[in-house]
Amino acid sequence: MAIDPVCGMKVDENQAAAKTEHQGLMYYFCSSGCHKEFTAHPEKYLAKNPDRERGGHARGS
Secondary structure, three states: OEEOOOOOOEEOHHHOOEEEEEOOEEEEEOOHHHHHHHHHOHHHHHHHOHHHHOOOEEOOO
C-alpha cells in the first residue's frame, strides 16, 4: 500500500486512480483531484509532510 501524499489516504498501487513519478519515486493517488493538486505543487506536499515522501516507491520496485 502507498500513501496518497496529498490527503494521506492508503492507496493500493494496483487500484490507484492515478500515479506519477517525481524525483525518481512513484506516487499513487486516491483520486484525479489529488493527482492534479500534487502535480501542480509537489514540493508543497512533500515539504509539508516529509514522512509522506517515504510513501513514494522507487521506480521499478
